[in-house]
Amino acid sequence: MRALRIAAVADIHLGEDIRGHYRKKLEGIEHRAEVLLVGGDLTRHGTIEEGQVVADELGDLPIPVVAVLGNHDYHSDADREIAAMLRDAGIIVLDDDAVVIPLDGTRLGVAGGKGFGGGFAGKCASEFGEPETKAFVRHTKEIAERWRHALKNLDADHRVVLSHYSPVKDTLAGEPPEIYPFLGSYLLAEAADAEGADLIVHGHAHLGTEKGMTPGGIRVRNVALPVIGHSYVVYCLDGEGVH
Amino acid sequence: METPQYVAARIQRALAEDERTNELGIRVDVRGDQVFLRGQVSCEERRHGIEDVAREAAPGLTVHNEVQLLEVSDPGEEEHL
Ligand SMILES: [Fe+2]
Ligand SMILES: [Fe+2]
Numbered sequence: 292m293r294a295l296r297i298a299a300v301a302d303i304h305l306g307e308d309i310r311g312h313y314r315k316k317l318e319g320i321e322h323r324a325e326v327l328l329v330g331g332d333l334t335r336h337g338t339i340e341e342g343q344v345v346a347d348e349l350g351d352l353p354i355p356v357v358a359v360l361g362n363h364d365y366h367s368d369a370d371r372e373i374a375a376m377l378r379d380a381g382i383i384v385l386d387d388d389a390v391v392i393p394l395d396g397t398r399l400g401v402a403g404g405k406g407f408g409g410g411f412a413g414k415c416a417s418e419f420g421e422p423e424t425k426a427f428v429r430h431t432k433e434i435a436e437r438w439r440h441a442l443k444n445l446d447a448d449h450r451v452v453l454s455h456y457s458p459v460k461d462t463l464a465g466e467p468p469e470i471y472p473f474l475g476s477y478l479l480a481e482a483a484d485a486e487g488a489d490l491i492v493h494g495h496a497h498l499g500t501e502k503g504m505t506p507g508g509i510r511v512r513n514v515a516l517p518v519i520g521h522s523y524v525v526y527c528l529d530g531e532g533v534h
Numbered sequence: 535m536e537t538p539q540y541v542a543a544r545i546q547r548a549l550a551e552d553e554r555t556n557e558l559g560i561r562v563d564v565r566g567d568q569v570f571l572r573g574q575v576s577c578e579e580r581r582h583g584i585e586d587v588a589r590e591a592a593p594g595l596t597v598h599n600e601v602q603l604l605e606v607s608d609p610g611e612e613e614h615l
Contacts, residue, residue: 296612308579316606323609336556366556490615497559497574510615517559517574517604525612 292448293397298323298354300523301330301455301494302515304363305344314348316522321353324525325394330494330514331361331405331455334373342373350380355392357383357401361455361495365405385453387437389445400447402438406456406479406493407431410472412506435478442486449528452483452509454493461503462513463496480505489528538564541592545569548591554583560601562588569597574604 298320303313320327329349334341342364349356358377360370374384383390389402409416409431418428442450457463457475466474474496483491484507491505494515501518503511514524542564549557557580560573569592575581585599 298609304576309577312576316608323612336553363556516606520605520607521609522606523609525609527612527614529614 295326295394295397295399295449295528296324297326297328297399297451297490297526297528298523299328299330299492299512299514299526300516300519301492301513302332302361302497302517303329303345303348304332304335304516305348306335306341307344310344310347313522317348317352320523324354324523326354326392326399327352327356327523328401328451328453328492328514329356329358330453330492331359332363332494332515333358333360333377334364337364337366337369337373339367339369339372339376342369342376345373346376346380346382349377349382355383355394356381357385357390357392357453359385359404359406359453359455361405387434387441389441391445391447397449398447400445400450401453402441402445402450402488403453404434404438404455406454406458407434407476408456408473409476409478411460411475411477414471415477416472431476431478435476435482438479439482439486442483442488445486450488451528452479452488452491454479454491455495457493457496457499457511457513458483458491459503459505459511462493462499462501462511464500465498466496474499480507480509480511483507483509490526492526538566541569541595545571545588545591548587549584552587555580555587557584560584564592564595567595569595570600571597572600574602576604578603
C-alpha cells in the first residue's frame, strides 16, 4: 500500500460577495494532493444562490472532492437542494454514509457527515428530561450510530472520517469552554475509535486549534479556514493503514 | 444605562441571527458606551455588514470595528501522519 496525500479545508463560507476568490486558491492542487476533503460550512446562510457559488468554485477540479454540509448550510432549509446541486457538479457529498475512491491503485474510504453537538465525556448532555433536550442528544446519537455502521462496512486501504462538528475537545482550544457542547460531541470520536480510522477531519470551531487526538489514538485535525490560515492543508497518510 | 453584558449579548445574537451577517464567530465587548468588535471575515463587505448590524443593535453607543480580514496564504508544508 502506498502513501496518500489528502488536502482538507472547512468553513469556506462562500457567497456571491467572494465569488471566484477561493477557486483561484485551488489552482495547482492536483500537484499537491490526490483528493480534497471539505468539512462543511460551505456557505454563510445556506441559500440556493450560495450553494450555486460553492458548486461553481469546487466543481470540475482535476481531483475528486468529498464534502459534508455544516450548520450554516442548513440555515435556509435548503440543505437537500444544496447537496443535490453539489452532486450535479461532480462533488461527492456525504450524509452519514461513506464512499470508496480508487486513487491510482489505492482505495481511500471516507465516511462521515455534518455531525452534531452534545459535549464531551463527563461534561455532556444526556437523553433525559424535556423532549427538546432529548431530541438534541438523540440527533447526535443517531448520527454516531450511522457513522459506526458506515465505517464497519467500509472496505478501503486508508480510512478517513469527514465531519463538520468536532469529535474531541483538543481541537476546540481557543473557543470559550461554555460553548463546547455546541461545537461537538465525544460520541463521534467513540464511533470512529470503535471501528478504526487513520484520520478525522472537521471544522466548525473557527477559534480552535488544528491538532488533536481521540481517546483511541486517531489523529484529529480542525481545518476551519481561520484556524489553518491556508487555502487548504495537505496530510500525507503513510503506507500503514488502520483496520 | 443598560447593563453592558446584556448589550453585548444582544449584539452577538443580532450578528448571528441577522440575515445580513449570520456571523457566529465575532467577539463583542462593551465598556461603558464603547462597543468593540473582534474576529475575522473574508471580505470588506462582510466587515461593514457586521458594523451596521452592531450599530443597529446598540443605538447611541460608539462601535469600534476591529474585525480583520482573513488572510489565506498558499498551502504550506504537508504533514505526515
Ligand atoms: Fe463555520
Ligand atoms: Fe459551523
